[in-house]
Amino acid sequence: MKPPILKRLTPKLDHNKAFVFILISTAAIWFVLQLSKTYTTQLQLNYSIINLPKEYKIEKEQKLSIYITSNGLNLLYLNLFNPEINIDYSEFTKSYDFISIDESGLNNLISTQLELDKNQIEAHNLLKLDYYKLFSKQIEVFPNLDLTFQPGFDTIQDIQYSPSQITIYGREDALSSIDSVFTNPITHRNIKDSISSQIDLNLVELDYDEVNTNVINYTILVDRFTEKTITLPVEVINLPSDTNISIYPKQLEVSFELPLSKYNQVSAKNFKLICDYSRAKISDNYLIPKLVKSPKFIKYERLRTKQISYLIKE
Incomplete structure (x- = not known):
């Protein structure tokens, strides 16, 4: 037997449920009717x-x-x-x-x-x-370098980067004023080891629509450098066939810096030192020595003597 209070609540709850059901059903029917219009x-x-x-x-x-x-x-x-x-x-x-x-x-x-x-x-x-x-144009890429090296270290060769050119696309009149693009700054400090990485191109100020790439790969080859001095023979060129001269000194010392790993690979045969007689002034009685051949990886070449004296033989 239900308690008296439950008897009073049950009919009221059933009435509320019926009301909610009728309300939802009416709303659903109304919504369907609206969708059919x-x-x-x-x-x-x-x-x-x-x-x-x-x-x-x-x-x-x-x-x-x-x-x-x-x-x-x-x-x-x-x-x-x-x-x-x-x-x-x-x-x-x-x-x-x-x-x-x-x-x-x-x-x-x-x-x-x-x-x-x-x-x-x-x-x-x-x-x-x-x-x-859209028109296309190939433009040169230039690295924006900001590098410092630890004492005694330097690059073996120029920085290697790829691609060296990119293709941009845009209006013909806009492309006519674009010939090159720089990278964002390539910044490294106190370098002592080789580096390989990527850098974005600085395309912000260029008026273009598309570009085939916006990044380049670069490599900085680094080695410890040391100084070396070798003695080279002096060769006189453009000397008239009817002229005979005597020069002094006949050999010059050249100093330079090179990678330590290549120290024993460099000798006098890798160089050529000349004096061009056609550029000499007779009143001066001297020739200017010039280094015209040397290994690509050496740096800061310095000739110990800047002038070669000569005497014309009778």
């Missing part, structure tokens, strides 16, 4: 242009706004999911600097892709898009 509403559709030739660029995409007449269920779906319309480049009418599709063409295209009748679609404006042709 026909409405006309304005929608902005997403669209994508397919098969656009690579050498063309759309300058600014126009919004695609249409009026659609359909039942509430269809319109609810379109508003929630906003399906994308694909427009083939071949559908456009082409002009020098824009492409367009008129209202009739849009109605046909949209009704087909949304599976609606043509009379349910109404585009009030044509779709007009400004576009331009």
Whole structure:
């Protein structure tokens, strides 16, 4: 036997449940009835242009706004999911600097892709898009170096980087003023070991649309350096056949710095020291020595003697 208080509450709870059920059912029926009605509403559709030739660029995409007449269920779906319309480049009418599709063409295209009748679609404006042709140009890349080395260390050779050129794409008039690009600063301090890394190109101030790469790879080969001095014979060139001279000194010392790992690989045969007689002034009676051949990896060559005295023999 139920307590008296439960007897009083149970009919009231059942009554509340019935009321809520009737309320929800009524709302559901009303909602379904509303969805079955026909409405006309304005929608902005997403669209994508397919098969656009690579050498063309759309300058600014126009919004695609249409009026659609359909039942509430269809319109609810379109508003929630906003399906994308694909427009083939071949559908456009082409002009020098824009492409367009008129209202009739849009109605046909949209009704087909949304599976609606043509009379349910109404585009009030044509779709007009400004576009331009992309030109390409190869430009030089220059590394922006900011390096310091530990004492006794230096680069074996110039910094190696790849690619040394990049291709940029854009308007012809914009590309005409672009010939090169620098990297962002390549900054390393107290270097004593070789480095391989990547660095971005500084493209911020360039007026372009696309670029084939915005990063380069670089390598800095580093070694400990030491000084070496060798003695070289002096060769006189451009001496007239009817002239015979005597020079002093006949040999000169040249000092330079080189990688420690290559110290024993360098000898006098790797160098050539000349004096060009055709550049001599008779009144001065001396020749200027010049080092015209040396290994690429040596640095800071210094000749101990800056002048070669000569005497013309009778």
